Amino acid sequence: MRMVAGRRVDVQRSLEAWRARLxxxxxxxxxxxxxxxxxxxxxxxxxxxxxxxxxxxxxxxxxxxxxxxxxxxxxxxxxxxxxxxxxxxxxxxxxxxxxxxxxxxxxxxxxxxxxxxxxxxxxxxxxxxxxxxxxxxxxxxxxxxxxxxxxxxxxxxxxxxxxxxxxxxxxxxxxxxxxxxxxxxxxxxxxxxxxxxxxxxxxxxxxxxxxxxxxxxxxxxxxxxxxxxxxxxxxxxxxxxxxxxxxxxxxxxGTIGDDLAPRRRGPVLPRDALSQVMRQVLDAVPGRGGAGPASIAVEAGVDLSTALTCLGGLAAAGYVERAGQGWRLRPGTLQ
Structure with a gap:
């Protein structure tokens, strides 16, 4: 018996098997x-x-x-x-x-x-x-x-x-x-x-x-x-x-540095192009009823002037609209 690659091998028996094949x-x-x-x-x-x-x-x-x-x-x-x-x-x-x-x-x-x-x-x-x-x-x-x-x-x-x-x-x-x-x-x-x-x-x-x-x-x-x-x-x-x-x-x-897989991301939504402040204001606008600029500013954590500017931009982009009680999301707008 001999140890080959960590296992016992009967060399004599192996030689006899190979001799028969030859x-x-x-x-x-x-x-x-x-x-x-x-x-x-x-x-x-x-x-x-x-x-x-x-x-x-x-x-x-x-x-x-x-x-x-x-x-x-x-x-x-x-x-x-x-x-x-x-x-x-x-x-x-x-x-x-x-x-x-x-x-x-x-x-x-x-x-x-x-x-x-x-x-x-x-x-x-x-x-x-x-x-x-x-x-x-x-x-x-x-x-x-x-x-x-x-x-x-x-x-x-x-x-x-x-x-x-x-x-x-x-x-x-x-x-x-x-x-x-x-x-x-x-x-x-x-x-x-x-x-x-x-x-x-x-x-x-x-x-x-x-x-x-x-x-x-x-x-x-x-x-x-x-x-x-x-x-x-x-x-x-x-x-x-x-x-x-x-x-x-x-x-x-593959080769390190040459065969990198592209980073996988979820679907790109239109709102992804908005600035962080614009997204904050958009998130503060209710979907039903309506809210005034001051309430939206408080909810978004921005000052009133910034809220008004963002609301104007969001309205022009079709995200929000004026309602009887203030501002609300346009129907079909994703939160």
Whole structure:
């Protein structure tokens, strides 16, 4: 037994397992099969190899199979991973689609796992953007899994990349899904979780992002929704930043000072253009009946001369009008 990365590993058993695999391995056959279908193999040191994968240390892949027209290294220079629940709600699917489309139009490559739910919504919407989308698979690039995404993967091959550690013909397993999650986290500048239950594969991807010290964002959902409970827990624990728009995503994972999200404000009302004194006087004018200038001045906390001046200006702007008993708000004027 040896300790590797904080866990016990039976080295002898591992060597026996790998020795059994080597007996059936045929690299020349794999390369020929990949070439025949249009896939290519890249390894560390190749021009297309994304150097950020080196952050994985001992867990860095020995090579990656790529199928698609995009350049992996170039595409990942400005990339963000978006992950979430397979059993996505209509709300989660809507948010994922909005994020994928907007980020693509903003020049950001979207990375995800190609699964049903959030992954699929992100990839589909990103295909219509300016940047490619990258699908990181838990099987070979020639295996359509899930099968229902056959057409989606075909479009990704034409407008993005399918990425896998597995040579042609390898089927997915539960362990391979967990292993590939480290690649989703490492290929991008940060990871965003749209929807995730408390037990979710998306949270496994977040764990890798945190260990790599990459930014993590989470989209809040209804507090009654179990598919958002994982997102809420991440925010509460301080492991993720709350994000609600594509601009906030870019603010989180982008370059400091260059990719700031605009400050969000409520609707701008006409009265926002009034001076502070004018607003004070307007607030002192009753909506019914009427009040004299002296009463309005006292209520507003200004002198009579100022009140009269402001009332004249407010009347000209259509906020107030003279009434039999003094001044009142014009019908339809918001307080």
């Amino acid at each position: 007996e059936t391995a045929d690299p020349a056959r794999d390369l020929a099969a990949g070439e025949s279908m249009g896939a290519r193999l890249i390894v560390p040191g190749d021009i297309e190899w994304p150097t950020q994968l080196d952050d994985l240390g001992y867990a860095r892949p020995y090579g990656l199979w790529l199928w698609g027209d995009a350049d992996l290294r170039f595409s990942c220079l400005k990339s963000v991973s978006i992950v979430g629940s397979r059993a996505a709600t209509a709300y989660g699917t809507h948010v994922a689609a909005e994020f994928g489309a907007s980020l693509g139009d903003m020049g950001w490559t979207v990375v995800s796992g190609g699964a049903y739910g959030i992954d699929g919504a992100v990839h589909r919407s990103a295909l219509g953007g300016e940047s490619p989308t990258i699908v990181v698979l838990a099987c070979a690039t020639d295996i359509d899994y899930p099968l229902g995404h056959h057409d989606l993967f075909r479009l990704v091959r034409e407008n993005g990349l399918l990425v896998s550690e597995c040579p042609p013909g390898v089927r997915p397993t539960r362990l391979r899904f967990l292993i590939r999650n480290r690649l989703i986290a490492a290929l991008s500048r940060g990871t965003i979780v749209v929807e995730a239950a408390l037990r979710s594969g998306a949270l496994n991807t977040v764990g890798h992002a945190v260990s790599l010290r990459r930014p993590v964002g989470a989209v809040p959902g209804p507090v009654t929704s179990g598919t958002s409970a994982g997102c809420h827990q991440l925010i509460r624990q301080g492991k993720a930043v709350c994000v609600t728009t594509p601009e906030e995503v870019v603010d989180l994972v």
